[in-house]
Amino acid sequence: xxxxxxxxxxxxxxxxxxxxxxxxxxxxxxxxxxxxxxxxxxxxxxxxxxxxxxxxxxxxxxxxxxxxxxxxxxxxxxxxxxxxxxxxxxxxxxxxxxxxxxxxxxxxxxxxxxxxxxxxxx
Amino acid sequence: xxxxxxxxxxxxxxxxxxxxxxxxxxxxxxxxxxxxxxxxxxxxxxxxxxxxxxxxxxxxxxxxxxxxxxxxxxxxxxxxxxxxxxxxxxxxxxxxxxxxxxxxxxxx
Numbered sequence: 647x648x649x650x651x652x653x654x655x656x657x658x659x660x661x662x663x664x665x666x667x668x669x670x671x672x673x674x675x676x677x678x679x680x681x682x683x684x685x686x687x688x689x690x691x692x693x694x695x696x697x698x699x700x701x702x703x704x705x706x707x708x709x710x711x712x713x714x715x716x717x718x719x720x721x722x723x724x725x726x727x728x729x730x731x732x733x734x735x736x737x738x739x740x741x742x743x744x745x746x747x748x749x750x751x752x753x754x755x756x757x758x759x760x761x762x763x764x765x766x767x768x
Numbered sequence: 769x770x771x772x773x774x775x776x777x778x779x780x781x782x783x784x785x786x787x788x789x790x791x792x793x794x795x796x797x798x799x800x801x802x803x804x805x806x807x808x809x810x811x812x813x814x815x816x817x818x819x820x821x822x823x824x825x826x827x828x829x830x831x832x833x834x835x836x837x838x839x840x841x842x843x844x845x846x847x848x849x850x851x852x853x854x855x856x857x858x859x860x861x862x863x864x865x866x867x868x869x870x871x872x873x874x875x876x
Binding site: 706 | 769802804811813817823855858859860861866868869
């Protein structure tokens with residue numbers, strides 16, 4: 647059974663860097679054909695895809711946010727970290743991490759964390 | 769970026785109705801499309817991947833079709849548990865991945 651859980655601050659100030667950690671179980675990033683992505687959702691709004699990291703450390707980012715995002719993995723700890731620089735109040739929302747596998751084509755995310763709500767305010 | 773446009777934005781239907789949601793891509797994405805269901809306060813749940821493949825454990829009343837730029841999600845007989853918001857997502861590796869704006873299915 648695959649589980650994922652997001653952790654990080656609930657409140658950040660404008661211009662600060664947000665660091666979120668996704669801790670997972672039920673799969674390993676040592677295994678080829680798997681990856682972890684991040685998605686966010688402002689209150690009452692649609693989902694927005696942010697970034698994805700593959701088992702081989704290949705990465706992909708949303709073009710509109712690429713300059714602000716960094717996704718990394720610690721395979722030994724079963725963790726993926728997302729950093730988003732220069733936070734703004736419009737970045738307020740729930741941030742999810744999710745698993746993608748090659749049999750789905752990676753981008754179809756079959757298991758999701760519960761999400762973590764991040765507010766950006768001074 | 770590829771834009772994903774869902775229609776309608778809101779849909780009012782009754783239990784037992786056949787419901788169809790459309791998702792259009794601004795460019796061809798082959799069959800790299802997923803559908804998710806999201807209930808208030810919960811994470812999305814994968815329903816369909818590769819446009820028409822049913823995720824394990826998802827009821828067979830859900831089905832997906834289409835390829836290229838036009839896709840549909842059909843619920844053959846709407847059940848009380850199906851009132852939720854539905855999102856399409858394209859994941860063609862030639863482009864950045866993107867979600868549609870969502871379709872809320874409400875009780876009529």
